[in-house]
Amino acid sequence: MPPFDVPEGDPFGPHNLPYGVFSLNNAPDGSPDGAGRRSVGVRLGDHVLDAGAAAVELGSPYAALLARPTLNPLLAAGRTAWSDVRRALTAWVTVPAHRETVAPLIHPLSEVTLHLPFEVADYVDFYASENHARNVGQIFRPDAEDSLTPNWKHLPIGYHGRSGTVVVSGTDVVRPAGQRKAPADPAPVFGPSVRLDIEAEVGFVVGTPSPMGTPVPLGDFRDHVFGLCLLNDWSARDLQAWEYVPLGPFLGKSFATSVSAWITPLDALEDARVAPPARTHPLLPYLDDTSEDASEDPGGYDLRISVAVNGHVVSEPPFSTMYWTAAQQLAHMTVNGASLRTGDLYGSGTVSGASDGERGSLLELTWNGRDVLELPTGKRTFLEDGDVVTLTAWAPGPDGTRVGLGEVTGRVVAGA
Amino acid sequence: MPPFDVPEGDPFGPHNLPYGVFSLNNAPDGSPDGAGRRSVGVRLGDHVLDAGAAAVELGSPYAALLARPTLNPLLAAGRTAWSDVRRALTAWVTVPAHRETVAPLIHPLSEVTLHLPFEVADYVDFYASENHARNVGQIFRPDAEDSLTPNWKHLPIGYHGRSGTVVVSGTDVVRPAGQRKAPADPAPVFGPSVRLDIEAEVGFVVGTPSPMGTPVPLGDFRDHVFGLCLLNDWSARDLQAWEYVPLGPFLGKSFATSVSAWITPLDALEDARVAPPARTHPLLPYLDDTSEDASEDPGGYDLRISVAVNGHVVSEPPFSTMYWTAAQQLAHMTVNGASLRTGDLYGSGTVSGASDGERGSLLELTWNGRDVLELPTGKRTFLEDGDVVTLTAWAPGPDGTRVGLGEVTGRVVAGA
Known part of the structure; x- marks a missing residue:
């Protein structure tokens, strides 16, 4: 099943799914969210999926880990949660049934600002x-x-x-x-x-x-x-x-x-x-x-x-x-x-x-x-x-x- | 004006007023607060004043800095605030008009637990x-x-x-x-x-x-x-x-x-x-x-x-x-x-x-x-x-x- 809009062979295809924290440079028309709100994002080609918004929209229990302004809650959740979240994300970006929900939550990298993805302890x-x-x-x-x-x-x-x-x-x-x-x-x-x-x-x-x-x-x-x-x-x-x-x-x-x-x-x-x-x-x-x-x-x-x-x-x-x-x-x-x-x-x-x-x-x-x-x-x-x-x-x-x-x-x- | 219950010449008299973070080991009778709630405290002799509770009771604007589980908000407030808060605390523990309010908020050190007073950055x-x-x-x-x-x-x-x-x-x-x-x-x-x-x-x-x-x-x-x-x-x-x-x-x-x-x-x-x-x-x-x-x-x-x-x-x-x-x-x-x-x-x-x-x-x-x-x-x-x-x-x-x-x-x- 091809991922949404990621070219075949892209190094940021659904086999990768690295995590970051981003905000939109401009508020989307009609969106209740202003520009600047930070959310966990996942990179897909030269786009970023708003993983926090997707989790909320899809009623995922992982919203508590992803609809956050930093990766720290996800980091703290531990290996089992990391694997579960990754499985869920893979489904969200590859299963056609999710396409209608997920596609509007994918933004070009050129329209977002990437932030320090986690609070560094030591x-x-x-x-x-x-x-x-x-x-x-x-x-x-x-x-x-x-x-x-x-x-x-x-x-x-x-x-x-x-x-x-x-x-x-x-x-x-x-x-x-x-x-x-x-x-x-x-x-x-x-x-x-x-x-x-x-x-x-x-x-x-x-x-x-x-x-x-x-x-x-x-x-x-x-x-x-x-x-x-x-x-x-x-x-x-x-x-x-x-x-x-x-x-x-x-x-x-x-x-x-x-x-x-x-x-x-x-x-x-x-x-x-x-x-x-x-x-x-x-x-x-x-x-x-x-x-x-x-x-x-x-x-x-x-x-x-x-x-x-x-x-x-x-x-x-x-x-x-x-x-x-x-x-x-x-x-x-x-x-x-x-x-x-x-x-x-x-x-x-x-x-x-x-x-x-x-x-x-x-x-x-x-x-x-x-x-x-x-x-x-x-x-x-x-x-x-x-x-x-x-x-x-x-x-x-x-x-x-x-x-x-x-x-x-x-x-x-x-x-x- | 003598401070409340601190012996003359005590190294922790009102000329000192060091800051810490404490919690009560046992909930006081009839208190809505359970044991274990952390608050900024100020040492007075071998007692600690619950500076957070005092600020709330006295309607002080510094409650936002003192009724907290860590010193970090006070630390972040800057030198002018540090001096203002110290002046207020000095009044709370020396002016007789405050005695009735403040005295019940002073606890023996033997009845409290002292915590790491601030979150260490670098x-x-x-x-x-x-x-x-x-x-x-x-x-x-x-x-x-x-x-x-x-x-x-x-x-x-x-x-x-x-x-x-x-x-x-x-x-x-x-x-x-x-x-x-x-x-x-x-x-x-x-x-x-x-x-x-x-x-x-x-x-x-x-x-x-x-x-x-x-x-x-x-x-x-x-x-x-x-x-x-x-x-x-x-x-x-x-x-x-x-x-x-x-x-x-x-x-x-x-x-x-x-x-x-x-x-x-x-x-x-x-x-x-x-x-x-x-x-x-x-x-x-x-x-x-x-x-x-x-x-x-x-x-x-x-x-x-x-x-x-x-x-x-x-x-x-x-x-x-x-x-x-x-x-x-x-x-x-x-x-x-x-x-x-x-x-x-x-x-x-x-x-x-x-x-x-x-x-x-x-x-x-x-x-x-x-x-x-x-x-x-x-x-x-x-x-x-x-x-x-x-x-x-x-x-x-x-x-x-x-x-x-x-x-x-x-x-x-x-x-x-």
């Missing part, structure tokens, strides 16, 4: 790509015996970021100011960052909370994590380099983190599940995913990311190369008894593949500014004001289809 | 005591030329912590498990932390938000920060030592952070304001508080902290020795354009004075376990299961009074 960022970690190690610690720190292969390194500055795709990013000091400088200077960078990441969105004092085991990953998004962890390398010893990144990261407007449920990514790379070091039991049935829960995801600067693709990082999986990150994050809350967001860490054209940051692509990227819009090492960075991605779907992961985009603007 | 922890930073540097980097990292005197070092595990005083703290590895060990081992520690800190609570892209200057500190609390930044030193290079503390801190149930408004601490220590390095303009009129806004606070383990005082850290002030920390935290939200909490960093008996962590008090603390309850280096740690503090108030800052206490319990 935001954690990991550092899980071996290629990325080795590149960074070689750039910043060229004399070190090993480009990885001694702990890297034993635990997924992570740290907390600022959840208050997580913004939705399309939000301008103001160039941050701060202190920087080159090793040879006698004292730090203050000014706008001159090494503004991006990090291409995947963000995982926690739905089901967990109590303090109770670790979440590896195998419970899918009970807690609702889905994923694209994430750009904007980074001011010069601020970061001066501040980060000994307590880690702070102002070099906290000015903005952009996420895609669409959250792809894990249920849409069944065909993208792959085994992670072979691990070179034995894993402690709470992180050991080799004892799982690999065909049942391989742990990795085959997501093909594309990084474009001013519309020009500069890199295609393959998520399948990540050394640590999202399930391992969740198990690690909670093994000390830390609780999870609905809306917790954690980033995979920069995704970098093995080859030059697969690096997920300008730091690596230009080897900390040594090499120049030749773009149609000019030469770049780091970002200039006015530059637009856009991450897109897709994953293998059922029957040779693609599952679109949407995009996260942002334009750099000068500070006041 | 939590940041600083590292602002020079004595503490030097002690830590000497312990962990004994061969370093300088016990401080090169950036320490140029910026207040900070990092984000986990806001989801900020808990109210009295909450048990489950001993965290995790990886640890001594330098000589061939590989990390997993188990409960064997170096569980505390950090005696002061927490600052942000009320008024600020937009992204707009730094908050030094002089605007009092427009944004509502008040302060006591904070115990529980720390698993063994987990922290293995994980923290290169991205900072993570699981070594994220399992629990305890705060006092009472938030003392800055307005109650006018007589505690002091100049910070002389700075040895020139400050960049956004951090330079020497150009302010020191008598008008000296920047520091004279808070006398006491750290007790199982009821035995082990340290008395003086907050007035902090190198970086809370105003500088706020200016630094936002200088990159990071926004503030109502409910943001930032910790001062461990408070350690110059002398041995003024150190704010067991790490320093025992010099990383080298020395033993002889307590009436037994010898200690780090914490054992069942240990109770309690921080209390006071500050100079008007006319020779003391302003009590309440307490933050927590008991260590074994993991499951």
Whole structure:
């Protein structure tokens, strides 16, 4: 049964159904609802279904989860509800009997505004790509015996970021100011960052909370994590380099983190599940995913990311190369008894593949500014004001289809 | 005019009036309200005034801020409202005409439960005591030329912590498990932390938000920060030592952070304001508080902290020795354009004075376990299961009074 008005093979067909929060830019004629009312929406091709309004119109019990201005109630509802809601949505957009009701509730993306889809509780960022970690190690610690720190292969390194500055795709990013000091400088200077960078990441969105004092085991990953998004962890390398010893990144990261407007449920990514790379070091039991049935829960995801600067693709990082999986990150994050809350967001860490054209940051692509990227819009090492960075991605779907992961985009603007 | 039923000289007299959130343990006879309903309360001696109920009874316009289950609406109302509400509360508890109305709304602390007083947005922890930073540097980097990292005197070092595990005083703290590895060990081992520690800190609570892209200057500190609390930044030193290079503390801190149930408004601490220590390095303009009129806004606070383990005082850290002030920390935290939200909490960093008996962590008090603390309850280096740690503090108030800052206490319990 073809979905309503979605072309065959569209990466946002009914096999995908990612969730977002939208409002209409203009009130429809005769509608009792004004413009600006937020509702959960589901993407269909280049349209959005008002899932909240559809639930109400169809008398669905899921109206309480969907006719809401944020995804948090749906996230909190748990895995069984997530599957039930997805089944219902699939029926609403494919069964002809629903067409008359549903069709008027489908709006072109050009007529809506997409909002931050959920209220972010805690935001954690990991550092899980071996290629990325080795590149960074070689750039910043060229004399070190090993480009990885001694702990890297034993635990997924992570740290907390600022959840208050997580913004939705399309939000301008103001160039941050701060202190920087080159090793040879006698004292730090203050000014706008001159090494503004991006990090291409995947963000995982926690739905089901967990109590303090109770670790979440590896195998419970899918009970807690609702889905994923694209994430750009904007980074001011010069601020970061001066501040980060000994307590880690702070102002070099906290000015903005952009996420895609669409959250792809894990249920849409069944065909993208792959085994992670072979691990070179034995894993402690709470992180050991080799004892799982690999065909049942391989742990990795085959997501093909594309990084474009001013519309020009500069890199295609393959998520399948990540050394640590999202399930391992969740198990690690909670093994000390830390609780999870609905809306917790954690980033995979920069995704970098093995080859030059697969690096997920300008730091690596230009080897900390040594090499120049030749773009149609000019030469770049780091970002200039006015530059637009856009991450897109897709994953293998059922029957040779693609599952679109949407995009996260942002334009750099000068500070006041 | 004496306050109702508060003994002369009590540190929680009407010159203090700290805010919290409480519920009655048992419904009062004939009350329409059941037990468990949360309301904003104000501490008076060893009693709490139901400020929400008083506002309603007295027909106050501030009922909308006080008859609430959390302080967040009051925090969001801004400095003018904070002063107005404080003036109103002072009248309610001192003017005899209000006595008949207010007296029945004052409950013994023994009959109420105190809750986390506000919803924590982002939590940041600083590292602002020079004595503490030097002690830590000497312990962990004994061969370093300088016990401080090169950036320490140029910026207040900070990092984000986990806001989801900020808990109210009295909450048990489950001993965290995790990886640890001594330098000589061939590989990390997993188990409960064997170096569980505390950090005696002061927490600052942000009320008024600020937009992204707009730094908050030094002089605007009092427009944004509502008040302060006591904070115990529980720390698993063994987990922290293995994980923290290169991205900072993570699981070594994220399992629990305890705060006092009472938030003392800055307005109650006018007589505690002091100049910070002389700075040895020139400050960049956004951090330079020497150009302010020191008598008008000296920047520091004279808070006398006491750290007790199982009821035995082990340290008395003086907050007035902090190198970086809370105003500088706020200016630094936002200088990159990071926004503030109502409910943001930032910790001062461990408070350690110059002398041995003024150190704010067991790490320093025992010099990383080298020395033993002889307590009436037994010898200690780090914490054992069942240990109770309690921080209390006071500050100079008007006319020779003391302003009590309440307490933050927590008991260590074994993991499951």
